[in-house]
Amino acid sequence: MSLTDTSERANLQPDLLEVEDLESNTLVELFASKGWGDGLPLVAPTVERVETMLAAVDTDPDELLGTIPPRHGALTPRTVAVNAVLAGCAPTVMPVLVEVARALGSGVVDLAAINPTTHPVAPLVIVHGEAVERLGFNAGAGSFGPGCRANATVGRTVRLLMIHAGGAVPGDGDRSTQGQPSKYTFCVAENTAASPWGGYPASVGVDAPSAVTVAGLENPTNIHDMESDRPERILDKIASNITSLGSNHACLSGAEIFIALGPEHAATIAGQKWRRDDVQGYLFQRARLPARTIRAAFDNRREPHWTRGLGDDELVPMTDHPDKFRIFVTGGPGKHSQVLPSFGARPTSVTRPLYLPDDK
């Protein structure tokens, strides 16, 4: 049952606010007094700067793209542009942000749960395809880390939209017990050139020169394997990470679990003729715990119908289908990969095609 009605177009224009000056410190203090912002320096969203941002996309600036729960603030390209200016974006990334906003506003990403939950979880943006190089995203060394304006500011814009449109203010509409660093910014690019299996979007049925994926995930956790020349040894380490009893997918079945393979691990795995679906199938088989172990760990776990009949000694997969292990390649040289645990019980990722102005 939908509790919001977006069929009627209201006045979606943002208010104009008078400020003493346009200095970052002035804005930070003003925003803090209103419960806005992320605590970091801000760029003043003047009308001129917002118009420059909007000029980078060929859309109606006041088109309703959806709402961000739990506050259900209306998401329009203009709202996105205001927050993109605040975050320090270059206008060139606006086409990415508009598609990300459509994904966030679609209702699929489950922000009504992800924003107010006590669980540490945040929407991750993955940028795929030609947009990565053309817009300056980092898919190489340190791709989840700092130093790249496009990654940093696109992720930060998403967080500011969660706060300003979604009401995800820590302690208020964001009730995460401890939060997580990726609630500041959480954007990475796929290293398609280093992927032995082609780009991720095709694996979920999206065929376009560029694309964006949005998924509610925990911080990435490290998988270290410096020596293996066999896929099984690398993937067994990944499986052992996924079967942590403290993860949400141990007690909530059916999750999507993202695996960010480093290029060297991916090459080792593909070198033995393994395909992406071989990796998914292997993890589905190996990331399992004895039913007895799970039952002993949780008094109140609602067992899904597909495991209720299992005996205590039988093995329970950590999600209900091999496809829910989402495999993509990112990063530079080195023998590390990362697992991104999911929020929980149902698939919530969205992959949307992305067309840049020159594509048309």
Added chain:
Amino acid sequence: MPTILSPQPPVFSTAKSLAPRLTTLAGARVSLLDNSKANAGPLLAKVLDGLVEHHGAKRGITERKSSSGIPATQGMLDRLRAASDFVLTASADCGSCTSGCVQDTVALEVLGVPTVLLGTDAFHPLAKQLAEWLNLPTIQAAITPHPLGGITESELDRKAVELTEVVAKLAVSAQD
């Protein structure tokens, strides 16, 4: 003075109203919506026992969600509407489960079924905030001290006794 554009867009949510409260609990069919959180089901069952024993309520149906962080399915809501004069839902004692409980409470009220949400004081401010954003700030909640999970049976019994009387009042008369 220079001007900037506000980063905070307007809330997009239509106005709603509470369903009429019961005239009496005596003979009313009371159903349960259990979100699978620790002690949610036992607490609901104990409160229902109290409403039956002390206030003459009749037992309705029980629906149990597969995950606390998601709202009830339309099928669950339809079955509850068909089988109930009054619904109790629990428990709002974390972030996403409070969001799910509030969405369910608002949905049932919109369907015409008076509903009371059981939650803890630590997450009551969140429940009120979420209900306001969904444009039904007057949803009725019976609140107990945090937490609900990891407490003893006797503590749960004591909470159930206290909550039963609060629920009995909210079933017939909405409080501000």
